[in-house]
Amino acid sequence: MDNPTKEMIRKIEYDLQKSLNEIGTKYGYKLEFGNGKYDGEGNFTLKLVGNKNGAKSAAAQLYDRKCISMHLPPLGTVLDYGIGCRKYKVVGMNKTGTKVHAMCNNLTYLLPVADVKMVWENMRMKAEKAEMMA
DSSP: OOOOOHHHHHHHHHHHHHHHHHHHHHHTEEEEEEEEEEOSSSOEEEEEEEEETTSOOHHHHHHHHHTTTTTOOOTTOEEEOOSTTSEEEEEEEOTTSSEEEEEETTEEEEEEHHHHHHHHHHHHHHHHHHHHHO
16 A cells, blocks of 8 residues: 555544444443644554543533633534534534534544634524524
8 A cells, every 4th residue: 555645544543433432332431533643654643532431521621611701602512614524513622722622423623713703603693593583
């Protein structure tokens, strides 16, 4: 096999995540990949993160503490982001508070806080408008 591309690495990660879901269920953990690195030469690393079922991850706890003061949607909100798969579930925040962790198709994405605020505000305005029309 030639050196894998970033797209191939994404496919490998997706397939591995399916296996991790089964293993996690067996042992009562949510297992997922954190940050990964790809060197362009075909080598890559993926960080494995495990959280006991029912317990909030550190990223989720941080998000819970900061979401109100940062005018962000509640943890677990599904955003219609309009990029890629479109429906992203808010699951946490990075340590610096600049990116929101959002899940889509069993993969975690880092969305800029400013984008999440904008999408959340648009969603709220649409809901208020629909409520007024009803």
